[in-house]
Amino acid sequence: MASSPELDWQCNKSLVQCLEYLFTSGLACDVTFIVGECRTRISAHRTILVCRSPVFYAMLEGSLAEKGEIIIPDISKKSFSLLLGYLYTDEIQLTVTTVMSVLSAARKYCVDQLVKICEEFLKSNISVENACLLLEQSYMFMEEKLETDCLRFIHDSREKVLQTSGFLELSDACVKSITESDNLAVNESTVYEALIRWSEAESCRQGLQLNDNNRRDVLGDILYTVRFPLMDATYFAREISFRDILTSEEISRIYRIGKNDMFNSHNFNIKRRHKPKPKRGQFDSISRFSRTRRARRYIWNSRSGSDSISFKSSEHVYFHGLLTYGAHEGSEKITIGVYREGGNTVYRGSHEITRSTYCKVVFDDVISVDHGETIDVVIHGGIHATAYGLDGKSRVEYQNALITFSNSTLYPCVCTNTSRGQIPGLLLSL
Structure with a gap:
């Protein structure tokens, strides 16, 4: 039963506001739906529905038009009300919990514009919390x-x-x-x-x-x-x-x-899962020193001729590059080598650093590092830097991975080790 109308519901109101009032008040309705498992009665106006949906037109005005109250058993009261509200006003407030049922109703009644709205909402609102x-x-x-x-x-x-x-x-x-x-x-x-x-x-x-x-x-x-x-x-x-x-x-x-990989695996899958492709330029900086000190005479003197460090990760990671301290002369070319266990060369390239406190040296190629694999990082010929690190951490947490640093055995270095020296950090992604 419609409620008593407000006296001024048409005055100084837009068309949308007047239509919304007609729907929410139930005034002058001429069709009633019995909706959902609870058989809730929802009233509406034929004229609005038939001009907005070809399915409602067939239901209400076509040759097979239904008479009397119309039963809608497969849509909830909430979703059907949201659908009708959109037909009256072109507006809808979607949530993650309602969007799917509204989308299903919009498809059923061929309300194509609402279908697009629901699809765009879903596309932009998937998150870790609601993906499941x-x-x-x-x-x-x-x-x-x-x-x-x-x-x-x-x-x-x-x-x-x-x-x-x-x-x-x-x-x-x-x-x-x-x-x-x-x-x-x-x-x-x-x-x-x-x-x-x-x-x-x-x-x-x-x-x-x-x-x-x-x-x-x-x-x-x-x-x-x-x-x-x-x-x-x-x-x-x-x-x-x-x-x-x-x-x-x-x-x-x-x-x-x-x-024995040839042994019958029975029900067990022995195919390795695909590793995600790394995205160039998307990485995090992992620092291994607690303190930084300016080098004596503002120059780091590498007596060994190289600076090196080893690391391994508890999870598969991608190695994008490393951090260095700034160059004493304003710019300097350095040669970086990356090696797997046994001395196999993964990367070797020349890079230029500036006088910034920290320089990000990004490799030409992204290096895939398996969990537990030891990687040696070497600055061949050392570096004339304005600073060096102290209080080095042998373990650094990176998201759900644990990065463990150790002294390089392939390219042992006196000056740079786990506790002090150069190569203050790594550029990694998972």
Whole structure:
């Protein structure tokens, strides 16, 4: 039943304001919908609907027009009200929790402009916090494009999304779509730990006790999306081999795969996941000194003829370049070499530095560094710098990686080491 109209609802109002009042007040409505599972009554105006949607035109004025109250069982009251409000005003306030159902309704009633608005909202509002929610909704409403966009975002964000509460609330189908992908470039231990957390949440939802047998049961085939044969052997032995997540036969098989790549892998995937491509120019500076001191006579004297340091990372990283202290003469050319274990040359190039306090030396090529791999960085011939570092840190945290520095054994140097000297930092990305 319409409420009593305000006396001045038409005065000094725009067309949109008057139409909005007609809708929200229920004044002069001539069609009623029974909406959603709760069968909520929502009234509207035929003229507005038929001129905004070809589907509403067919429902209300076409040869097969429905008579009396119209039942809309598959759309919630909230979403249907938002749809009608847009038809009256060309305005809508979308949220992450409502956009998918509104998009589905807009598609159903061929409101093309609202479809575009919803798609743009989704494109610009996917985040670490809501990516899993949107993935679940895209799966529910069969929005394949959004599903692809969500999965791409999750793969790019990697372990950040796997650690959210939203991941724990996903359906098993959506969990599997994430963890089975070759594009999920994380350590297998990260995938395993995320699935264990999800299995515990799912066990609670099903009222099951938290034990390994139930974790295994709720995971089902999703467990095989963890590429156990590629997992760090020490981690596997310490965290998995003595649990009941895998059977003794499966554990034995994984050990045998590790020793012989030709051994039948059975259900276990032994294909390595794709590593994300690094983006040139997008990196972080990792500093290894706590203090900087001006060199005596403003010149760093490298008695060894070179400056060098070694590092390794607990996670796969990309090595973009290094930091140096500024040149004494205002500019100086230096030669930088980067070497893997055994002395294999990864990079060697000439670069010019200025007199700035710190100079960023960016390599011509981005270097991929596997976790646990030792890399030697050498400034051949040393550097005539105005400063040097003190109180060096042997370990520096970088996001979820631990960078460990050590003295170079390939190119040992007296002046530069883990505690003092040159090469104050690295340019890295994950």
